[in-house]
Amino acid sequence: MPADSARPRLAVWKLASCDGCQLTVLDCQDELLALAGEMDIAHFTEATSAELPGPGPFDVSLVEGSVSTPADAARIKQIRADSRTLVTIGACATAGGIQALRNFGDVAEFASTVYARPDYIAALATSTPVSSHVPVDFELPGCPIDKHELIGLLSALLAGREPRIPGHSVCEQCKLRGTACVMVARGTPCLGPVTQAGCGAICPAFGRGCYGCFGPMTAPNVGALVPWLGRLGMPDSDIRRVFATFNVAAFDRLAGGSAAAAARPEPGRRHPGSGA
Amino acid sequence: MTHKRERTLVTAGIARVEGEGSLYLRVSGDQVDEVRLDIYEPPRFFEAFLRGRSYREPPDITARICGICPVAYQTSAALAIEAACGVRIDGPIADLRRLLYCGEWIASHALHIYFLHAPDFLGYPGAIELARDQRAIVERGLKLRRAGNAIMETIGGRAVHPVNFQVGGFYSVPARADLSGLADQLRAALDEALETVTWVAGFDFPELTVEHEMLALSQPGSYPIESGSVVSSGGREFAAAEFERNVIEMQVPHSTALHARLAGSEGTYLTGPLARYTLNSRWLPPAAAAAAAAAGLGDSCRNPFRSIVVRAVEVVCAIEEAIRIIEAYRPPSRPSVEVAAQAATGHGVSEAPRGVLYHRYELDSAGSVVSARIIPPTSQNQAAIERDLRQFVQARLELTDEQLAGQCEQAIRNYDPCISCATHFLDLQVDRT
Numbered sequence: 001m002p003a004d005s006a007r008p009r010l011a012v013w014k015l016a017s018c019d020g021c022q023l024t025v026l027d028c029q030d031e032l033l034a035l036a037g038e039m040d041i042a043h044f045t046e047a048t049s050a051e052l053p054g055p056g057p058f059d060v061s062l063v064e065g066s067v068s069t070p071a072d073a074a075r076i077k078q079i080r081a082d083s084r085t086l087v088t089i090g091a092c093a094t095a096g097g098i099q100a101l102r103n104f105g106d107v108a109e110f111a112s113t114v115y116a117r118p119d120y121i122a123a124l125a126t127s128t129p130v131s132s133h134v135p136v137d138f139e140l141p142g143c144p145i146d147k148h149e150l151i152g153l154l155s156a157l158l159a160g161r162e163p164r165i166p167g168h169s170v171c172e173q174c175k176l177r178g179t180a181c182v183m184v185a186r187g188t189p190c191l192g193p194v195t196q197a198g199c200g201a202i203c204p205a206f207g208r209g210c211y212g213c214f215g216p217m218t219a220p221n222v223g224a225l226v227p228w229l230g231r232l233g234m235p236d237s238d239i240r241r242v243f244a245t246f247n248v249a250a251f252d253r254l255a256g257g258s259a260a261a262a263a264r265p266e267p268g269r270r271h272p273g274s275g276a
Numbered sequence: 277m278t279h280k281r282e283r284t285l286v287t288a289g290i291a292r293v294e295g296e297g298s299l300y301l302r303v304s305g306d307q308v309d310e311v312r313l314d315i316y317e318p319p320r321f322f323e324a325f326l327r328g329r330s331y332r333e334p335p336d337i338t339a340r341i342c343g344i345c346p347v348a349y350q351t352s353a354a355l356a357i358e359a360a361c362g363v364r365i366d367g368p369i370a371d372l373r374r375l376l377y378c379g380e381w382i383a384s385h386a387l388h389i390y391f392l393h394a395p396d397f398l399g400y401p402g403a404i405e406l407a408r409d410q411r412a413i414v415e416r417g418l419k420l421r422r423a424g425n426a427i428m429e430t431i432g433g434r435a436v437h438p439v440n441f442q443v444g445g446f447y448s449v450p451a452r453a454d455l456s457g458l459a460d461q462l463r464a465a466l467d468e469a470l471e472t473v474t475w476v477a478g479f480d481f482p483e484l485t486v487e488h489e490m491l492a493l494s495q496p497g498s499y500p501i502e503s504g505s506v507v508s509s510g511g512r513e514f515a516a517a518e519f520e521r522n523v524i525e526m527q528v529p530h531s532t533a534l535h536a537r538l539a540g541s542e543g544t545y546l547t548g549p550l551a552r553y554t555l556n557s558r559w560l561p562p563a564a565a566a567a568a569a570a571a572g573l574g575d576s577c578r579n580p581f582r583s584i585v586v587r588a589v590e591v592v593c594a595i596e597e598a599i600r601i602i603e604a605y606r607p608p609s610r611p612s613v614e615v616a617a618q619a620a621t622g623h624g625v626s627e628a629p630r631g632v633l634y635h636r637y638e639l640d641s642a643g644s645v646v647s648a649r650i651i652p653p654t655s656q657n658q659a660a661i662e663r664d665l666r667q668f669v670q671a672r673l674e675l676t677d678e679q680l681a682g683q684c685e686q687a688i689r690n691y692d693p694c695i696s697c698a699t700h701f702l703d704l705q706v707d708r709t
Contacts, residue, residue, distance in 0.1 A: 020343020101325040208447040
């Protein structure tokens with residue numbers, strides 16, 4: 001498989017994650033085959049055992065997963081050094097993921113008393129986004145990312161223009177999709193007003209309130225939404241938990257630490273390391 | 277036979293598996309001393325942070341354990357929580373769950389067959405390289421995967437981490453008319469699936485017969501997917517609630533996944549397509565049964581290399597089942613049934629594409645999760661995989677390290693190991709002193 005030096009080299013990397021965002025890369029299906037004609041896929045362990053000659057440099061690196069082990073903390077620095085453009089994909093890579101709930105628990109409990117043999121395990125006290133470790137050029141949010149957003153991003157990079165990643169809310173996508181507002185029409189609590197668009201507003205179309213898996217939009221007004229959630233019958237504990245799930249560290253940063261309160265196994269105990 | 281007296285072989289970063297692992301082999305003379313499938317996927321502590329969450333949350337949260345089989349996690353979680361709350365889902369809601377799960381089987385198996393496994397038999401490093409020479413074949417795989425994804429998008433809202441699933445049922449259910457386009461797509465995919473069985477049945481399969489006890493669900497009358505009791509080739513039969521009395525897990529130093537064995541047995545056991553097929557081949561629907569016979573599978577299959585044929589047959593089965601469910605579908609009066617929390621413990625099992633997936637939740641009266649336990653298929657299979665590799669390597673010591681590494685990677689891919697799933701399940705029993 002000769003590498004055409006004129007074609008950009010793409011690499012896909014995995015840190016702590018579920019593989020779902022890489023799978024979304026694979027699920028670009030036809031687009032991926034077309035893409036393979038325009039880029040050399042230089043590293044994608046899940047898709048191919050082929051490695052093009054030389055470890056780097058890579059024109060574009062897509063990184064899935066959060067940094068949660070000493071080995072990954074070192075690896076991401078090498079990936080950054082080897083990559084011209086570094087793009088993080090998904091809630092784990094952009095916000096620490098659901099595993100960032102460990103940041104708000106007592107990690108000493110996890111590390112030293114939870115395991116039968118904790119000495120077998122190497123884990124950092126926190127699960128943090130890639131941007132806490134190295135500069136990141138672009139971030140695609142979502143748990144998982146949306147394939148249309150990914151294709152749009154790669155197309156933009158191939159064309160040499162800045163990718164457009166929306167900073168507006170899910171509400172706009174509901175309007176575009178023609179979905180009646182679930183809060184107004186059905187009284188269903190919804191995080192759409194503060195959550196970054198990109199998913200296509202799937203949940204409201206299925207009669208479910210948005211649960212924030214794309215993380216906070218640019219400048220969200222969480223303070224204005226929370227009383228509304230309460231008025232629609234959502235108990236405080238549920239409100240705290242819904243912000244403290246797939247993007248816990250990102251919402252927690254906005255809320256000055258209160259969002260993750262519900263995630264603490266025992267109230268009042270908080271590990272000093274914050275994921276955000 | 278040419279061999280070095282002492283050999284160690286490490287393959288770092290096994291390609292085309294879900295998650296991160298490596299293989300370590302140590303050989304002295306003619307003897308394989310040690311075979312270790314090292315799993316270095318970072319642990320994510322799911323069972324720890326499920327504590328204190330609402331009983332409504334485990335389907336969404338545990339889906340994030342695995343992007344390849346989120347429906348399996350959603351299903352086993354919901355079954356366990358519904359069992360704790362004394363609710364049993366049946367009728368059209370249960371049918372829709374089976375339909376959604378069929379979508380995951382089709383998508384997951386199509387991914388494994390075409391992207392992860394077939395390139396080994398054809399001498400390509402991956403499907404992207406295969407597509408350069410045989411584009412029509414890879415496109416057939418993509419079409420199958422799209423059909424599976426279409427089910428998950430129609431019923432679940434999206435293919436990875438579906439949003440429409442909840443404890444008690446769904447947030448909304450489709451009208452009959454919403455499914456007619458899907459049925460047409462599946463009828464076309466059935467032909468592609470049958471061609472896939474013929475295609476993979478023609479591969480060359482290395483000789484290997486494994487003697488593990490086979491463990492799978494059983495639902496007499498249908499091929500087990502979303503529910504059933506647990507049976508084994510050793511004559512075991514038990515309900516989900518008995519799972520932890522029958523499956524014993526052990527932590528091992530080289531892995532963030534646990535190993536498992538069956539109570540009262542020193543031998544290894546295997547779950548997944550080979551076990552499902554061996555214990556349930558008589559329940560395959562007609563087209564899948566005919567395809568299996570034409571592929572020469574017989575009643576049982578104990579060669580892991582031929583698991584690709586079993587997966588192809590299971591794709592046919594899942595498509596037939598999906599079409600049958602859609603044709604018989606009448607929407608339920610409500611998309612979900614009420615599930616009121618109670619202080620109790622519930623257990624759930626379902627057949628993830630890679631084998632039996634067990635969940636247990638202990639709830640308090642307010643519906644908070646007190647403790648959670650999840651046993652995924654890959655950690656159950658790890659001991660069997662290592663034992664098979666030992667047998668496989670012992671018979672191939674004359675190979676160079678490079679050849680051996682390549683063949684071992686292929687042998688590992690036979691099991692479609694999902695290391696992302698397997699890794700997060702160290703015993704989280706809190707031991708306070």
